[in-house]
Amino acid sequence: MKISLDWLRTLIPTDKPAEEIGQLLTGSGLEVEGIEELESVPGGLRGVVLGTVLTCEKHPDADKLSLTTVDVGDATPRQIVCGAANVRAGLKVVVALEGATLHPTQGEPFKIKKSKIRGAASEGMICAEDEIGLGTSHAGIMELDTDLPNGTPAAEYFGLGSDSVFEIGLTPNRADAASHYGVARELRALLRQPCHLPDVSHFHAPQEAAQNIRVTLEDAAAAPRYAGLLLENVQVGPSPEWLQRRLRSIGLSPINNVVDITNFVLHELGQPLHAFDADQITGNHIRVKRAEAGEKFVTLDGVERTLRAEDLVIADANGTPMALAGVFGGKTSGVSDATTRVFLESAYFAPAVVRKTGQTHQLKTDASFRFERGTDPHMVPVALKRAALLLQEIAGATVAAPVVDEYPTHISHTLVRLRLPRVEKLVGQFIAPERIRQILTDLDILISEELTDETGRAEWILSVPPHKVDVTREADVIEEILRIYGYNHVALRPHNSASYLAQFPNPDPEVIRQNTARLLSGQGFSEIITNSITNSLYFEKEGETDATLVRLLNFNSAELNVLRPTLLHSGLEVIRHNVNRRQRDLKLYEFGKTYHQKADGQYEEKNKLVIYLTGNTAAETWQQKSEKATYHQLAGAVQQVLASLGFAQPTSQPVQHPYLAGGLTLLAQNQPVAQLGAVSGVVLKRLDVSQPVWYAELDWDWLMRKYKNNLVARELPKFPEVRRDLSLVVDKTITFDQLQQIARRTEKKLLQQVNVFDVYEGDNLGAGKKSYSVSFLLQDPTQTLTDQAIDGVMQRLIQQFEKQVGALIRK
Numbered sequence: 001m002k003i004s005l006d007w008l009r010t011l012i013p014t015d016k017p018a019e020e021i022g023q024l025l026t027g028s029g030l031e032v033e034g035i036e037e038l039e040s041v042p043g044g045l046r047g048v049v050l051g052t053v054l055t056c057e058k059h060p061d062a063d064k065l066s067l068t069t070v071d072v073g074d075a076t077p078r079q080i081v082c083g084a085a086n087v088r089a090g091l092k093v094v095v096a097l098e099g100a101t102l103h104p105t106q107g108e109p110f111k112i113k114k115s116k117i118r119g120a121a122s123e124g125m126i127c128a129e130d131e132i133g134l135g136t137s138h139a140g141i142m143e144l145d146t147d148l149p150n151g152t153p154a155a156e157y158f159g160l161g162s163d164s165v166f167e168i169g170l171t172p173n174r175a176d177a178a179s180h181y182g183v184a185r186e187l188r189a190l191l192r193q194p195c196h197l198p199d200v201s202h203f204h205a206p207q208e209a210a211q212n213i214r215v216t217l218e219d220a221a222a223a224p225r226y227a228g229l230l231l232e233n234v235q236v237g238p239s240p241e242w243l244q245r246r247l248r249s250i251g252l253s254p255i256n257n258v259v260d261i262t263n264f265v266l267h268e269l270g271q272p273l274h275a276f277d278a279d280q281i282t283g284n285h286i287r288v289k290r291a292e293a294g295e296k297f298v299t300l301d302g303v304e305r306t307l308r309a310e311d312l313v314i315a316d317a318n319g320t321p322m323a324l325a326g327v328f329g330g331k332t333s334g335v336s337d338a339t340t341r342v343f344l345e346s347a348y349f350a351p352a353v354v355r356k357t358g359q360t361h362q363l364k365t366d367a368s369f370r371f372e373r374g375t376d377p378h379m380v381p382v383a384l385k386r387a388a389l390l391l392q393e394i395a396g397a398t399v400a401a402p403v404v405d406e407y408p409t410h411i412s413h414t415l416v417r418l419r420l421p422r423v424e425k426l427v428g429q430f431i432a433p434e435r436i437r438q439i440l441t442d443l444d445i446l447i448s449e450e451l452t453d454e455t456g457r458a459e460w461i462l463s464v465p466p467h468k469v470d471v472t473r474e475a476d477v478i479e480e481i482l483r484i485y486g487y488n489h490v491a492l493r494p495h496n497s498a499s500y501l502a503q504f505p506n507p508d509p510e511v512i513r514q515n516t517a518r519l520l521s522g523q524g525f526s527e528i529i530t531n532s533i534t535n536s537l538y539f540e541k542e543g544e545t546d547a548t549l550v551r552l553l554n555f556n557s558a559e560l561n562v563l564r565p566t567l568l569h570s571g572l573e574v575i576r577h578n579v580n581r582r583q584r585d586l587k588l589y590e591f592g593k594t595y596h597q598k599a600d601g602q603y604e605e606k607n608k609l610v611i612y613l614t615g616n617t618a619a620e621t622w623q624q625k626s627e628k629a630t631y632h633q634l635a636g637a638v639q640q641v642l643a644s645l646g647f648a649q650p651t652s653q654p655v656q657h658p659y660l661a662g663g664l665t666l667l668a669q670n671q672p673v674a675q676l677g678a679v680s681g682v683v684l685k686r687l688d689v690s691q692p693v694w695y696a697e698l699d700w701d702w703l704m705r706k707y708k709n710n711l712v713a714r715e716l717p718k719f720p721e722v723r724r725d726l727s728l729v730v731d732k733t734i735t736f737d738q739l740q741q742i743a744r745r746t747e748k749k750l751l752q753q754v755n756v757f758d759v760y761e762g763d764n765l766g767a768g769k770k771s772y773s774v775s776f777l778l779q780d781p782t783q784t785l786t787d788q789a790i791d792g793v794m795q796r797l798i799q800q801f802e803k804q805v806g807a808l809i810r811k
Contacts (some may be wrong), residue, residue, distance in 0.1 A: 002250035003183050004038075005164040007268070011184040012195035018164035024190045025168065028483045030177055034167040038249055040160040041133045043109070047100025048132060048154040049073065050144065053091045061118040070095055070126065073151020081122040086140035094132065094142050094154050096125040105130040134158065163249055173470035175373035179270030182467075189442035189484045198268070200385035205229070209401035213281060213343050217406050218289040222312045223325065225348040225377050226288055227384050227405040230278060231397040234258065234342050236335060240394060258335045258342060261390045263366070271346060271375060271383035272367035274314075274323060278341035280333045283317025286343075288325065297321045298331045299363075311357045312349065326354035326371035328363050342397065346384040348377040348411070351469075360556055374469035377411045413463040415448070418477050420458045426478045429490045433458070439484045443468070445477070509704050512645070513591055516609070519644055523637055525587040525611065530570035532593060533560045538569045538686065550595040550603055563595035567610045568659055568679070568695060572687040575614060579690060585615035587629075591700065607701045611637055611676075613694040631663070631677065634694040638666065638674050641698065646708025647673065652737045659683045660695065669706065674698045721752065721779040724794055726801075727810035728772045729765055734805050736772060743776065746800045747793050750785070753777040771810060 005018050014021070022032035051072040059065035059081060066087050069077040072095050080095070087093075096102055096112045102125075103109045112125050129135035129142055132154070148157055155161070168183075176182050184195040213230050217223055238244075239260040247254050250267060254260050262273040291297075291307035298304050307313065312325040322333035326349040335342060354371040358364060384403065391397040424430050440447065440462065449461040464471045471477060482490070517527055533552065539562075540546045550563040564570055567590055575586055589611045596604045613629045620626035642650055647668040655663040655677050663677015676696035684693065728739065740754045758773035765771055778785060778793060801807035 001168045001170045001178065003166040003168055003180060004246065004249040005166065006161060007163075007180050007246055007249065008184055008187075011181055011197075011268075012187050012191075012193065014187065014191060014193065016191070018166070021187065022166060025166070025183070025186065027486060027488065028186060028190055029171070030174065030183065030186060031169045032166050033169045036165045036167065038163040038165055040155075040162070040245070042103035043101055043133070044162050045132060045153065045155040045158070045160060047112070048094060048096045048102075048127070049150070050146070050148055050152045050154060050157055051078075051093055051095040051126075051150050053087060053089050053093055053126075056087055056089045059118060059120060061120075065118065067120055068126070070124070071150045072097065072124070073149060078123040079121055080124045080126055081117040081120050082126045082141065084126065084128065084141040086143065087126060091141075092144040092146060094127045094144065096127055096132070098123055102127070102131055103133045105133050105136055165249055172373055175270075175370065175375065175469050176467045178370050178373065179267060181269050185444070189439060192438070192442065197382060198386050200382060200389060203385040203389055203399075205388075205399045205402050207402060211284060212401035213278065213404065214285045215404050215406050216285065216287050217408065218287055219312065220408050222290070222350050222353045223288045223347060224350065224409060224411060225380050225405070225407045226286075227346045227380050227403060227407075228286065229344045229346075229384055229388055229399065229403050230401040231342045231344060231388065231391055232340065232400040234340050234391065234395050234397045236337050236339050236395065243394065256335070256337070257395045258339070258391065261387050261394065262344075264390070265383050265387045266366055266370075269379055269383045269386065270370060271379040272326065272370055273383060273387055274329055274345040274367070275335045276314075276322060276329075276333050276343040276345065277335055277339045278343040279339075281316050281322070281343060282320065285317035286322075287315045287317070287319060288347075289313060289315055289319070291321060292319070295321070297324070299324065299328045299361075300331055300334055301328075302331060305361050308360060310353075311360070312353050314345070324357055324361070324363070325349050327358050327361070327368045328365055341400075342391070344384060344387055344391075346380045346387075348375055348380055374467075376465070376467035377407075378466065381405060411466050413446075413465055414468075414472055416462045416464055416472065416474060416477055418460045418462050418474055419453070420460070422474060423478050423481060426475065427482050427485075427490060428493075431481065431485055435485070436481055439481050440477075443480055443484065445471075445480070507707055507709050512704065512707060516641055516644065517589075517591070519640060520589045520611070520637065523587070523640070525589045525637070528571065528574050528588050528590045530567070530574060530590060530592065531560070532564055532570075532595070534562060534564040534570055535559045536562045539565060547599075548596050550597050564592075565594055565596055566659070567592050567594060567608055567697070568683070569687060571610060571612050571695075572679070572683070572689050572693065575612060575693060576687055576689050579614075584691065585617075585619070585629075586612065588612040606699070607704075609641070609698040609700045609703075611696040611698075613637075614691055629694060631694055634676055634696055635664070638676055638696045638698070642666065642668070642674065642703075645703050646706075646710075647703075650674070651741065652735070654735075657697075671702060671706075672699070673702055717779055717781045719780060719782070719784045721777050722785050722790055723775055723777055724790065725773065725775050726794070726798070728774060728801055729769055729808040729810055730772065730801075730805050732761070732768050732770050736774075738805065739772060739774065739801065742800050742804050743797055746796050747778075750778045750780055750789070750793055751776060752779050 018035050022035055026032045049072050051070045054069045054071055054077055056066050056068045059067045064083055066082050068080050068082055068087060070080050071077050098112055098114050100112045101109055115122055126141045128138050130138045146157060170178060177186055188195040213228060215226055215228060217226060236256050236258055239254050239257045243260055243264060244254040246264060247260060252263055258275050262275055266272050290309055291311040291313045293309040295307050296304055297307055313321040314323040314325055315321050323329045349371050351372050351374050354368055358368045388399060420433060444465050446463040447460050448463045451459050453459055462477060471480060536549055549565060552561050555561040571590060578586055591609055594606050594608055598604055613634045615629060616626040617629050618626060650666040650668045652664045652666050655665045655675050657675045659680050660677040661680040665672050666674040674696060679693040679695045736756045743751060743754050755775045756772050757775055760771040778790060798809055
């Protein structure tokens with residue numbers, strides 16, 4: 001939000017420099033993100049002053065040049081060579097002194113230097129209007145008629161003041177400060193000096209009119225207050241320079257005097273206005289109503305929009321929409337160059353209604369920005385009168401009818417109880433009651449009653465005005481007091497303490513999550529964050545319902561109507577988006593929640609970690625060819641995550657997952673903790689993903705509950721390890737994990753590692769058979785292994801393989 005300091009000073013007179021005002025506003029919660037200096041003309045006429053020509057003679061060596069002496073307020077007059085035909089003694093002129101940089105109307109800026117012209121010294125320049133950027137005439141030097149003393153800055157004579165524009169990062173709760181007057185109210189409390197609204201006391205409207213625009217509120221809850229005024233004899237045209245300058249200072253482009261005035265009042269008072277061409281209001285009747293579902297409406301930007309029954313519209317007597325209330329006007333009802341009768345609208349709309357309409361139609365305007373956060377219903381008539389007076393002054397308008405003000409239910413102030421001892425408790429420092437009273441008064445918060453509770457402590461009943469939309473509780477009031485009192489005025493105690501100690505979880509799940517994220521990122525994976533709302537058609541066919549889905553009762557799009565039961569589909573949307581843009585090699589991970597509805601109607605949230613792998617593992621180079629990502633690379637990443645969490649040796653079983661076409665389920669403590677494999681082709685086709693995807697899903701909640709952070713350090717064994725290999729022919733249904741479990745149950749002391757290094761299937765093995773080549777690492781930490789001990793272990797392993805899975809040992 002942009003705020004002009006020059007504009008602000010029309011509402012609160014202050015001579016404080018821009019930097020100091022910026023610091024005050026930032027300290028009170030209106031963070032000033034930057035201050036931009038604006039000048040009426042480039043350079044601001046710095047170094048340009050008024051002077052008087054004392055003498056004027058012909059240059060001895062040039063017929064068209066004059067040699068002058070000019071008084072510019074210094075002790076000694078300056079000699080200046082001038083080529084203008086109208087230069088003469090006694091003339092009041094504009095002089096650019098040595099060192100000044102001039103910005104002419106046409107051409108590049110240039111700097112005034114002391115020089116010699118045809119042998120005569122020249123200590124400045126007597127200027128024409130185009131040479132200082134004030135016009136286009138170059139017929140001669142400027143001739144001034146003024147009594148201002150010589151040496152007066154030319155900017156002061158021409159009324160060219162510079163301006164400072166604040167860029168304020170307005171937070172959503174500070175709707176009260178979304179205007180110049182709102183910021184002026186803030187400075188009133190900070191500087192403890194009065195501010196004032198623009199004077200509308202001389203506004204006058206006739207008591208009766210032959211014809212007026214009638215207003216009907218058909219939904220008073222959505223539009224609690226609606227005011228309007230009919231003006232005639234309006235002359236639409238360009239705005240005066242001062243109004244255009246005001247709008248340009250805050251980044252707005254002038255359009256015409258009527259639209260510019262509505263924009264000016266919006267940014268001055270924070271009250272949005274809208275101007276209708278009164279001749280386009282059919283039946284001279286405005287109906288504030290809900291739209292008919294499915295009806296078409298063309299907005300000012302020329303886009304035809306389909307309205308919903310929830311949209312609030314400003315309609316004519318026939319119910320035809322003329323504007324989306326509080327958001328955007330219609331193309332046919334707006335002001336044009338041919339407009340002579342204007343109906344000016346000033347209203348208060350319910351924030352939620354405007355917000356939903358803006359989100360549905362993807363429209364964000366200066367008006368909706370304020371209505372969504374909450375405007376001041378008491379500002380409605382003030383803004384209307386302010387705009388009417390400006391239209392009379394600038395556009396020659398006449399007020400043709402009484403003000404229409406439909407306000408069936410008055411919006412009252414909010415009553416809040418403030419206990420004075422509570423102020424000290426929350427602030428951490430005593431603030432005198434009189435200072436609190438002063439702050440509240442400056443913030444327009446009235447003290448309705450002063451009471452004493454049963455313990456004798458003072459408490460006040462406060463009346464909070466509607467424009468303070470975020471002040472509804474005692475804590476909110478105390479925050480307001482502290483903002484103005486100043487956070488920097490709260491002294492730090494030698495020993496800070498709190499009234500309670502927070503319980504910090506040990507281990508901290510957030511720290512574990514960050515460590516895991518760093519582990520995956522170090523392997524080349526990128527973290528993604530996807531929408532937790534998704535499409536129910538991913539999980540059910542049309543006409544069928546899934547009782548486990550958590551459905552949204554009020555969704556904006558049929559494609560976003562349920563909370564996701566799995567992270568897979570939203571991740572596949574990300575993969576599809578990248579693959580369609582030729583980013584095919586992806587390694588992704590995400591931490592997120594899934595949502596389910598249980599049979600008893602209760603809802604369940606689960607935290608998951610999911611990992612995706614698709615495309616090639618690396619780009620092709622001259623050193624190596626690119627290779628497709630494999631299941632084993634995904635499994636390796638999952639194993640590293642589990643190992644970092646204290647589950648280094650999970651067991652496995654075939655996966656049972658509705659969206660995976662084969663893979664494994666990893667178990668820790670006999671609990672499934674991870675499922676990984678290839679995403680089903682049916683799912684990929686439904687999401688329009690054109691390449692295979694490997695997917696892993698980890699039960700993050702269980703892993704956090706069972707997390708092991710005990711690091712056990714062991715001395716490295718002094719005695720060597722021994723490797724022995726076996727080739728086992730078994731049924732195809734036997735997995736390596738089964739063989740590994742048999743081995744570990746058989747030998748628990750000396751067996752350190754079991755690894756498969758080859759798998760073979762062929763006709764020579766027989767139907768339904770396959771061969772595993774398995775290595776076994778044996779080691780005794782207390783002594784060197786003997787051949788007898790090694791052979792004993794291997795014989796026991798062979799016996800158990802033969803007995804439990806019918807293995808044939810190949811030799």
